[in-house]
Amino acid sequence: MEWYWALATLIGTVMFFMAAGTPVALTFITTNIIGVLVFMGGTAGLTQIVDNSTVLITTFTLGPVPMFILMGALFFHTGLAIRVFDGLDVLFGRLPGRLCYLTVAGGAMFSTLTGSSMANTAMLGSLMVPEMQRRGYNRRMSMGPILGTGGLAMIIPPSSLGVLLASVASIDVGKLLVAGFLPGFVLAGLYATLIFLQIKFSPGSAPAYDVEMPSVATRIKLVITNILPMGLVVFMVIGFIVLGLSTPTEAAAFGVLGVIILAVAFRLLTFTSIRKSVEATVKVGAMVFFILMSSTVFSQLLAYSGASAGLLNWATGFELSKYVVLLMMLVILIVLGMFMDPTSMMLITVPIFFPLAHALGFDLIWFGLLVLMTFEMAGTTPPFGLLLYVMLGVAPKGTTLFQVAGAALPFLLCDAILIFILIMYPNLAMWLPSLM
Amino acid sequence: MSGIIKVYNFLLNGLAVCSGIIIFTAFLMIVFDVTLRILGFVPPTFTIAVVEYFLLYFTLLAAPWLVRQKGHVFIDAGTQFLPPVPKKVVAKCVYAVCICSTLTFCWFSLGLLIETYTQDMLDVRGIDMPQWLMFAPMPICFLLIAVEFGRFLIGIDDMYGDRTEVRESM
Numbered sequence: 001m002e003w004y005w006a007l008a009t010l011i012g013t014v015m016f017f018m019a020a021g022t023p024v025a026l027t028f029i030t031t032n033i034i035g036v037l038v039f040m041g042g043t044a045g046l047t048q049i050v051d052n053s054t055v056l057i058t059t060f061t062l063g064p065v066p067m068f069i070l071m072g073a074l075f076f077h078t079g080l081a082i083r084v085f086d087g088l089d090v091l092f093g094r095l096p097g098r099l100c101y102l103t104v105a106g107g108a109m110f111s112t113l114t115g116s117s118m119a120n121t122a123m124l125g126s127l128m129v130p131e132m133q134r135r136g137y138n139r140r141m142s143m144g145p146i147l148g149t150g151g152l153a154m155i156i157p158p159s160s161l162g163v164l165l166a167s168v169a170s171i172d173v174g175k176l177l178v179a180g181f182l183p184g185f186v187l188a189g190l191y192a193t194l195i196f197l198q199i200k201f202s203p204g205s206a207p208a209y210d211v212e213m214p215s216v217a218t219r220i221k222l223v224i225t226n227i228l229p230m231g232l233v234v235f236m237v238i239g240f241i242v243l244g245l246s247t248p249t250e251a252a253a254f255g256v257l258g259v260i261i262l263a264v265a266f267r268l269l270t271f272t273s274i275r276k277s278v279e280a281t282v283k284v285g286a287m288v289f290f291i292l293m294s295s296t297v298f299s300q301l302l303a304y305s306g307a308s309a310g311l312l313n314w315a316t317g318f319e320l321s322k323y324v325v326l327l328m329m330l331v332i333l334i335v336l337g338m339f340m341d342p343t344s345m346m347l348i349t350v351p352i353f354f355p356l357a358h359a360l361g362f363d364l365i366w367f368g369l370l371v372l373m374t375f376e377m378a379g380t381t382p383p384f385g386l387l388l389y390v391m392l393g394v395a396p397k398g399t400t401l402f403q404v405a406g407a408a409l410p411f412l413l414c415d416a417i418l419i420f421i422l423i424m425y426p427n428l429a430m431w432l433p434s435l436m
Numbered sequence: 437m438s439g440i441i442k443v444y445n446f447l448l449n450g451l452a453v454c455s456g457i458i459i460f461t462a463f464l465m466i467v468f469d470v471t472l473r474i475l476g477f478v479p480p481t482f483t484i485a486v487v488e489y490f491l492l493y494f495t496l497l498a499a500p501w502l503v504r505q506k507g508h509v510f511i512d513a514g515t516q517f518l519p520p521v522p523k524k525v526v527a528k529c530v531y532a533v534c535i536c537s538t539l540t541f542c543w544f545s546l547g548l549l550i551e552t553y554t555q556d557m558l559d560v561r562g563i564d565m566p567q568w569l570m571f572a573p574m575p576i577c578f579l580l581i582a583v584e585f586g587r588f589l590i591g592i593d594d595m596y597g598d599r600t601e602v603r604e605s606m
Contacts, residue, residue, distance in 0.1 A: 017530075017533070018511050018514070019511070019514030019515070020514065020515065020526055020529070020530050021510050021512050021514065021515045021526065021527065021530055021596065022530045022534065023509065023510045023534070023595075024508070025499075025508055026508070026533070026534045026537055026538070029538070029541065030533055030536075030537045046540065046544050047548060049541075049544070050544045050548055050571075050574070051548060057491050057492055057495055058491060058492050058570070059488060059491075060487060060488055062491060063491065066462075066491070067463060067466075070459070070460075070463065249466060249487075250466055250469075250470045253463050253466035254467065254470065256463050256467075257463075257467050278456040278459065278460055279456060281456070281459055282452060282455050282456045282459065282494070282498045283498075283502065285459065286455060286497075286499060286502060287498075287502055287508055289494070290495050290496075290502070293495065340511060341511075343509075344511075
């Protein structure tokens with residue numbers, strides 16, 4: 001079979017079952033079964049599928065995923081998240097558009113501590129949108145920053161999705177996590193600049209209002225008690241990885257420990273919060289890992305059928321600039337991301353795009369970060385970006401998808417600007433990993 | 437009949453609880469291992485291998501419960517605009533496909549379990565693990581997943597209905 005028919009068979013089967021509403025994990029399991037029967041014939045290959053399905057999820061490098069989810073869940077369920085928010089709240093004082101800045105700062109902080117875009121968007125949406133509406137902010141100003149910062153979780157470490165991507169693509173987990181640190185904060189800066197400009201040109205969109213300002217001593221105390229301790233957790237996770245003191249899995253486990261210590265110190269740790277956090281970890285972690293079970297076999301089928309090599313030769317056979325090919329890959333990811341969740345996209349595209357990026361001479365850590373950025377963009381791209389629907393679920397009644405998408409658009413442009421900056425100045429991402 | 441259902445539900449929920457206990461134990465093991473290392477003691481050699489197996493058990497033991505909870509992510513963009521009858525037909529076909537696929541996995545994993553157990557095969561990691569341990573949860577978990585999709589197929593429940601909250605994902 002020609003490589004393009006093999007590729008069409010495998011990708012087409014995945015698309016067909018997904019479009020029919022088959023759970024993503026079962027879509028890949030079924031595609032693998034069909035793929036083995038088509039390309040290998042007989043039932044010997046079926047035994048091989050089952051055998052190989054355990055390969056990826058029994059690797060220690062995937063350990064940070066459930067640990068980061070547990071860490072984020074504990075952060076939310078113990079109430080530590082609200083304490084951080086309260087601490088940040090007093091810092092912004094009477095700044096025009098303070099709730100928007102608070103969202104970006106809080107979102108960046110939550111991203112650092114939770115690594116979950118959806119949890120971020122859901123929490124910030126339910127927390128901030130009603131308050132912003134009450135203060136007379138228009139919908140664009142109340143939803144846009146939340147959608148933007150919800151996506152920061154994908155690149156600011158610890159990013160669960162970053163660990164998944166690195167594991168599926170067989171690149172260094174620690175380096176990919178650390179590579180997102182500086183670009184993540186640059187992106188948060190771009191968002192803040194955007195908000196400043198939006199308020200400058202349309203002051204009515206986020207009217208100023210009077211807030212009671214606590215004394216300087218109270219503010220300093222709130223920062224010390226509510227914000228700085230979270231630095232301990234961030235240090236445990238990122239510091240341990242950069243300093244080479246532990247593997248990402250071990251650093252993630254210490255991140256969980258850090259949150260537990262803080263929750264104990266603030267007398268917020270209860271049996272219920274632990275139970276709820278573990279339940280959330282099982283719900284999200286096991287679901288994602290069940291999808292990943294099919295990853296190895298799907299990659300092997302793409303390779304065995306000749307689809308990967310054929311596509312690679314075809315794509316590198318053109319006289320195109322490697323940056324044009326890069327742009328095409330990113331656009332494909334954004335289009336796919338309008339319809340699919342990031343894990344599914346990863347399984348389909350990583351076995352094809354990463355060898356291609358390697359063949360074109362791109363650094364795979366840098367490329368991985370760009371891929372994460374496009375996942376972030378895809379999540380807020382209409383009509384099917386998942387974060388848009390999360391926001392729609394927590395937004396006030398009467399909000400339309402069009403309004404949510406409109407609010408997200410300027411923040412998507414910020415994402416595009418960051419991608420451009422990363423292409424022009426790769427060192428922004430690669431400097432920290434180079435220290436490891 | 438209600439007794440069997442009670443036992444079945446207990447098994448389904450019990451496996452999910454085990455999944456939660458397993459992942460929390462993995463966290464404690466890693467912290468204990470690193471702490472020993474930092475303090476200058478020799479950490480146990482089995483931690484990494486056991487945690488790796490725990491990741492597998494964590495995934496598989498929760499998978500049937502996740503079907504019951506409608507927690508496996510799917511994309512409904514392709515079917516949401518269909519009229520009710522074709523939508524129902526497509527849903528039934530999806531359930532049937534899922535049952536076939538999971539029963540296939542159940543059957544072939546059972547074969548692997550028997551083969552690795554009878555031949556005393558070893559999985560060489562940080563420590564040597566009996567390889568049958570890797571396949572031990574598979575037949576029962578995939579069988580339970582098939583049963584859960586069977587519930588959807590005969591109309592006891594609907595995977596696409598009764599969603600009251602935003603699906604959790606990353």
